Every structure is written in structure tokens, then in C-alpha cells.
Amino acid sequence: MKAVPRREDMDKTYCWAMEDLYKTEKDWEADFQKLTQMEAQITAYRNRLAGSGELLLEALRKQDEMSKLLEQVYVYASQKSHEDMGNAHYQELSSKATVLMMKLEAAGSYFVPELLAVPEEKIEEFLRETKGLQEYRHYLEDIMRQKKHVLSEEMEELLAQAQEVAQGPSDIFTMFNNADLKFGVIRNEKGEEMELTHGRFITFMESQDRRVRKEAFDKMYQAYDGFRNTLAAAYRANVKQEIFFAKARHYSSSLEMALDGSNIPAAVYDRLIETVHENLPLLHRYVRLRKRLLGVEELHMYDLYVPMISEVDMKIPYEEAKEIVASGLKPLGDDYLAVLEEGYHGGWIDVYENQGKRSGAYSWGAYGTHPYVLLNYQDNLNNVFTLAHEMGHALHSWYSDETQPYIYAGYKIFVAEVASTCNESLLIHYLLETTGDPKKRAYLVNYFLEQFRGTLYRQTMFAEFEKITHQKEAEGEVLTPETLCGIYYELNKKYFGADIVVDEAIAMEWARIPHFYTSFYVYQYATGFSAAIAISRKILAGDQEVLKGYRQFLRSGSSLYPIELLKLAGVDMTAKEPVEEALKLFGSLLDEMEEIAG
Template sequence: MATNKNLPKREEIDSKFKWKLEDIYSDISLWEKDFKKVKGIAIQIEGFKGKLAESPQMLLDCLKMCDELLSLNDKVFVYARMKRDEDNGNSTYQALTDRASTLATEVFAAISFIVPEMLNIPEDKLLSYANSDKELSVYLFMIQESLRQKEHVLSEKEEQILAMSSEVSSAAGDVFTMFNNADIKFPYIKDEEGEEVEVTKGRYIAFLESKDRRVRKDAFDVVYSTYSKVKNTLATTLTANVKKNRFYAMVRKYPSAIEASLDNDNVSVNVYNNLIETINNNLNLLDRYLKLRKKALKLDELHMYDLYVPMVEEFDKKIPYEEAKAIILEALKPLGEEYIGYLQKGLNSGWIDVYENEGKTSGAYAWGSYKTHPYVLLNYQNKINDVFTLAHEMGHALHSFYTNMTQPYVYSEYKIFVAEVASTVNESLLMRYLLPRAESKQEKAYLLNHYLEEFRGTVFRQTMFAEFEKIIHEKVEQGEALNAKELCDMYYQLNKKYFGETVNVDEDISMEWSRIPHFYSSFYVYKYATGFSAATAIAEKILTEGKPAVDKYIEFLKSGGSNYPIELLKIAGVDLSSPQPIQDALAVFEKTLDELEEILG
């Protein structure tokens, strides 16, 4: 297996391929200045305690100061963290990130009095404040949202205690993160050339994509046998996280952890259940895809370690970064001239950190703060997948750009429920652009398979994860204990349900729950599946309806967090309170599967 053994150092990367964090702070002294300013405002804002009911002006002044405090704190934190991400071995930015993290905890503790005290104002008086003052009316939705959740807001002192408990309550996730990222070590296996190579988490997927089935099986076996050796510890950390969720749900007077989590987005549990039910009712489509995979790979038996190897060989096509930019600009033209203008600006104005270097954070993300333009971290490798990643992350970046340009700070942070929509719309449009331009049957088959794999990983797999989370939380809420054996049994049965018709479901897969970080951000993964489905529907509308659909979509991008996620998606023409968008996305999956079956015969 080829590995890059000689990564360049940060200073060896050409500056034109680096993001310009100097757009945030030109030097650390300016960061230190804002760090001190945040501390000062955090102290100053406590002067509003006990005074919010005095007048509309007093409430407005407090809310405006809170916005200034949070937006400046975001800027301080984002800069420190992204500087660390350039080279995680840089002790200067390790220290800055630690300081920024501690500062954020202090900030949230300092403002924890605001909502409880605001909600102590009689509702009619509070609403009259908001409706009688033009500046305060900006906060009307935020106030209404706070009133909606009033029964779940505790006293000022209790809220402060909960804010201070955040670092302690994250212990289960922190322990898992340290174990999973720093301490766990896997054995060596022999690669395709017969050389001894250490299995790492980073190499694991590459091994599962190996054409050599022995390599795939060996990697699969050693990963899960390693996790299995500490299954009781990992069962304890996961159970502790579930109990944490139950504790916060009970403290805030919710019937269950899932209702507590979904209420933050004002999303009904029906949306969660509709997703699981609709996918369960369409597992025949997944089975059809798996049968095609088995046939394409010419296997007598399809095992769990055969699910990631490309069933269509990657066509030998290198796509340099500059070419990738040109492709994306063409592919996203259906989104209109304004969008393309902003996209060009982002691609050419120091928003993006392109290439891998020694110590750089792996993967990709889009980030930034209200006071800065968005930024994108890549580790570009000249592959077609990297082109999709660039389109994906620029979708996030322009969603934030439109939001920050249009909304006040209080509504600038859109919910995770809608966060994956803009990124996936871009990927869908890119796919629809590339397919008719494929230069060979192999290239077209590869692209179709890529799209189907996106569906499998984002819709089917994440829904299975969501179903597992629902089951384990219900067990704890019913007073049942969770242990390693029960977690393994439940997870194995889910895999049998989703894959068991065609796949020989290996016993080792029962340990997969133990290595999934998202299970420590509970009831999060279902949003990948709903977001992907919504984005698929929106992309279809853009391509078939043209400008009217584009205008609605841009309005959605501009809306940030100014309404509830379900309502925001309705602006773009998608109603996720119904299972229909999930069903429509599955129809696209089926159509794509039809095309690939026809090519592969």
C-alpha cells in the first residue's frame, strides 16, 4: 500500500495554496488584544444581572453586548484552532487553542443568566418590549424560541451550574476521543506486496479498498479484534454518554433524551421515526445494490469487508487543483451568476488551505466566524474524490457567507439539521455535470458508483446508526443496563436487518459501535440522512425548474438560523415533516442504480 512518507513542512508549501489567516489577525499581539477584550466584556456583561426587566433598552443593551461578546469569542477561538490545524505539532498554537477553549467556557458561564432572567419577565411584557422597539424586534424570533422552551429552562443558578458542568459532562466523549485517537494501536498485517505494515485508523479504509481480499479481511479482523479486547471499557464510556443524555433530559423536564435533543431544532420525533421507517421499507434497494456489488466483484460470498472496495476500478485521471476549480465553476453555473461570483471570490482570495503538510489536521472542513469570511481546509490529492470534497466544502462556506452577509449575529449560526444541505446540493450538481461528460463507460460507471456509495454511506448507514442510538437510549430510559454483550448483540442484529439478505454479516461487525465517534454526539447522525435527502430534492428542482428554484434556494442560504430548520427548508421547496423527500431521494438512488446495472450488465 502506497503511503506518503515525506510530507512537506508547512513553510515548504507555496503561499498561494495556503489560506490567509492574517485576514483575521495579522499577528498574535492582535489576537491577545481581543482575548483580553473578551475577558473584559464577559465581566462587564454580568452588570446586567437583575436589571433586564427594567426597560426595553436595558434588555436590548444586554443582548447587543452578548452578541458582541460571542462573535468576538468565536473569532478568537477560530483563529487559534485553525492556526493549530496548520501544524498540530506547533506548541504556540496548541497553547492558544487551550486558552481559547477555557475562555469559551468562561464566556458561556458569564452569559448563562440571560435567558432565565429574560424568561422571568411576564410573557406579555416581554413580547411588548420586542414589538415596541425597532432594534429589539430583531430578537423577536429568539425571544419566541426562548418562550417556546421556557418550561425546560432552569433557574439562573441552575443554568450556571449546568454551563459550568459542560467540561465534566463531556468526560465520556473525551476519554473515548483520547483512546480512539491517541492510545489505540493495531497490529501489523502484510500488504499487497507482502510487506509488514502497521494498521492505523487512517490506513484502515485504504486497506478495505484494497483489490487484495486477503488484505481487506486481515485489516477488518485486526481492527475489530483490537477493539474487542477493550469492549467492556468502551461499553462503559458509551453507556456513560447515554446516561449523561438521560440526566440532562430529566433535569430539563423532557420525557426522553431524543425529545430533548430534537427539541433544540423544534423537530418532531416523527421526523426521526419517518426516516427510519422509510429506509426500512426500502431496504430492497440497498439489497439490489449489494447484489450488483457481489456480481461486479465476482464473489461467491459478499462479506462486510467487501463493502468498500471499488466495484468499478478508478479511472486513471489526475485532476490538478486549478482544473478542479474550473470544473466546479462550470458545474455550479445552474446556481446563477451571483453565486458563481462569490464562489470565484472564495476560490481565489485565500479562503482555502489546499495541500497536506507535516502536522496538518487530516480530512476537510469549512469554518470561520461572523467577523471573518469563511475558510476551507483541504488535503487535496488530485483525485476525483477531492473535486467532490472541494465542491462540498465550498457549499458550506457559501452557506455561511450568504448567512453572515444577510443575518444579524443572533441568527448567523444555522442548525446542524440544515448544515449538510448546501454542501450536498453542490455535490449533486457536480455529479450531474460530470456524468454526461464521462469519456468512457468506465468513467461513467465509476461516477455512478461514487454517487451510490454516497447514498449508501449517508442515507442507509447513517439511518442504521440513528436506529441504534434510538434503541440504546430507550433501553437505559426503561431502566435496563447496557453492557458490551448487549451492545454487540443489538448492533449485530441491525446489521443483519440492513445487509443480511445478500451479505454474510461477519460476527466481528458487532464491535463496530465501539469505534464510531458520532455516538458521543447523540442524535446527530440522522441529520446527515435527512440533509442528504433534502439536498437531492433541491438539486433536482434547480435543474428542472431553473431560476424560480434557484431564487428560493438562495433565500434559504440567506436565512441562517432565523427560523426553525423544517420551516427554512420549506423555503427551498422541501418539507421534511413528511417522509416524501426521503422517498424522492430513494427514487434518485434507484434511477442511478438502474443506470449502473445497465452499464455493468
């Protein structure tokens, strides 16, 4: 067995260049010290923001300067610690940076409430008369937009204290789910006893051995079912606190409050659910196809994750993966490919696994330096898609950082997955166009079908569950374990259709979804996925206007609201079309898979 190398033995060609952020640790230390002095500089503007336009501009620039520096210090320390999580020195740097960040955020917490106390006419006057303040117009207007939901200083202070208590249900669930709950032991394919954990659950559910799948499924939900009253109480308490804050802040519902941060109309949420409902026959067709391909008399809920097409042994070394991704992204233009190449060769990517390295993959970085991408590359097709995905995020950040001032360089979660998924969609199109091998082709179609099922349908079902439960609680109905299980079970029946046995155990699945404690978050996976598919289809159809608009979208950061940003790329998420467009592609992939199945 080949041992995983130590960090110091890695080939530097395949390591990210952290020296592009800080040449030496001494330079990092100097900025860290500089930041510790900034607390007083930020608090110096307290009770003075309404003094004059010049003072407000000065305070905003100081806030940007501090945030930008803090981002650099925090990202460097975190990424160095991710190179080897066992390195105590970098763990310490990371902890120091986190403590400092919390301290500085607390020091600047007066900023927004104080700004909101300034009459809007006065802010408008400042914007008209102060040179340089115009750059902050969208930022200031966004704060003012939410003014009617901000209370008196005394009430705001009280709500801030209550927020800490309101975190209780989420904290309780997290501790229970990650530390206390145990799922017992199951036997793997070889008959060996193995502990069932969160991390291993999906691996077991993908097993070709049906007994393993069923055992993992039953054990997992038995464990949750044993605590159904506790879990229902935690979930209900979380819904209650959301409704409490929504009422306190004069929102019509907890849904409206959750969407308001990104200025998303509630109609976007409702339309997503409505459009997916209209296209449930496609998911039912998928279920029938899965049943046929697996060759089972009865399809059960524990049969949903096992691949319909057996794994194709496609050994793709990293150097080849880079070429494949670049070929797939050609429709985005030469300029995009040039930046992609710069990322490949310019120290952006940390490619291979080493001892202690953080698992998974991400794209991150700090304003003023190129983005960074962490991979743990293995020579397979999934990892080629991961490269395309993470470079989608990285190039989105690169274009935004290049074009926008610091205040607008970041982007909201609502649009975060668009660039990454758009890349994956273009890549799969290219691979399908260039793959002659029927087995590989079937594997690719299967891969994409699974993304639709897991992202568009599943996350929308989650979103619908949240909407129903929050509504019921708001109307005074008690969310008992029976109520929650009943709602969830019926949704599964509705979504998956008549060709699957909806096992009773699935009724407890709501109890293991951590995202439900960040209410109305998951729908953004489905909307982002739909937007990306719609954009990629238009680009592939040769729509130059959409391509031009998409490039503008990549450059715009958060200088516009998410809905307006996507309109630049020819996608209106307040309408049904983007979701319909995405599901049309799901339908044509189903056609192909049915043909393959014969």
C-alpha cells in the same frame, strides 16, 4: 520522492489571506486585550435583564459584540496554528484564545437562565415598546419556547454540576478508544507487518487484497470484543445519563430532548427510518450488484468498502478543478458563480499541503470577513468533490453573513450539510452528462452509490440502533453486551439482506462509533443528504421557484427554525418525499451500474 514544502516556501497565490482578518498580529493582540476587559462588561448586566427593554437590548448587543470579537480572535489563532501544527508560537496563541473563550462563556452563562425567569408577558411588552429589540424576537422566542424544560435556579445549578459527571461515559470511551485500545499488527499487500490503527482501518478495508481486508476486519472487532463488558457498561451509562436529564427536564424521552434544541419534531426521525425501511430492497439490490462486480462466491461484511470499480487515473490539477466545479454549479445562477469566483481568487482558500499543515479539509471563518477554506489538494477526482463540498459550506456562510445580523448568521447542524451536498450532487450530474468514457462514467456512478450507502443507509441504521437502545433502557431493560450485539447484528441482517454473509464479528461495530456518545446526532447526516439531493434534483429539472427558495435558504442563517428553512427550498422534512426523492436517484444509479455490469 518530492519533499513536502515548508510553509514559508509556499506560493502565496495558493495560500489563504489571513491578513483579511487581521492585518498584523499586533491588531490581533489589541483585540485579545480588549476581550479580556469584556468579562466585567458582560457580568455588569447580571440580575438586571428584567429591568427594562432598553437594558435588555443593551445587554444583547454587548453579548453580540463580545461573541463577534471572540470569534475573530479565536478563528485567526486557530487557522494560523493549522497552517503549521508544529509552530509553537501559533499553538500558544490558539491555546490563549481557547482559555479566554471558556472564561468569557462562563461569565455570560447567567444570561439564559435569567432571561427565562422573566415572565413572557414582560418580554412581549419589551418587544412591543423597545425600538431595536424586534431584531432579537426569534432569538428570545426560541429561549422562551424551551421554558417548560428549565427548572429553578437552584435545580439548574445542580444539573449544571451533574453535567460534568454525566460527561464521564463519553470521556472514558474517548480515552479508551484513542489511547488505550490497541489492535495489533496485520500484514499488508506486500506481506509487510503494519500496525492496525483507526486511521488505517478503512484504507485496509479498501484493499484489493481480500486477505488484508479480512485480517483487518477480524483484528479490529476481536480487539473490541475483548472489552465487550467494559464497552457495554460505558454505552449503557451514557444512555442512562441522557434519560436522567430528559426526565429531569420533563421531556417524554431522550430523543425528544435531543431534537428540541433545533425544534425538530420526533416524527422527522421516525419518518426517516420508516422511509429507509420501505426502500431496503434497493440496498439489497446494491449488495447483489457488489457481489457480482467483485466476482466473489460469498460477499462478506469486509467486502463492503473495496471499490466495485477500479480507480480511474484522472489527473485533475487544481486550476482545472476550479473550472470543473464552476461548470457543475452553473444551474445555481450567475450571482452564485460570481461569489464562487471571488472565493477562488480572493484569498479564501489554502490549497496545498505543506509541512505540519492540518490534514483534511474544512470551511470556517469569522463574521465580518469572507469565509476561509482549508484544503490539502491532490490532483484527483475525490479532491474535486472536496473543493465543491467545502465551497458549498463557504458560500452558505457568505450569503448568511451578508444578509443576517450576527445573532442569526450561523446555522444549525441539521441544515449544515445541505449546501455542501447540493454542490456535490450538481457536480456529479454535470460530470455524468459530459463524460463519454465508460470507465470514468462507471467510476462516477460508483462514487455516488457509495455516498448513498455510507450516508443515507448507514447513518439511518445507526439512528435506529440508538432509538431501540434508548427505548429499551427507558423501559427498564438492561443493556447487556449480548443485548447490544443482538440488536446491532439483526439490524445489519435487515439492512443488507440475504446476499451477504453477515459475519458475527460485525455485532461489535456499535462499540467503535464515537457519535453514539452524542446521542441522536447521526440522523442529521441522512436528513441533510436527502434534503440536498431533493433540492438539487428540482433545480436540475428547471424549477425556478425552488431555485429562488434555495437562494433564500442560503441567505437565512438561523433566522428561522431548520424545518422552516428547508421549506423555503421546497423541501418538507416532516414528510417522506425528500428521502423518497433521494432514494429514487439511488435506484436510477443502480439501474445504470447494473447495465454497465452487463
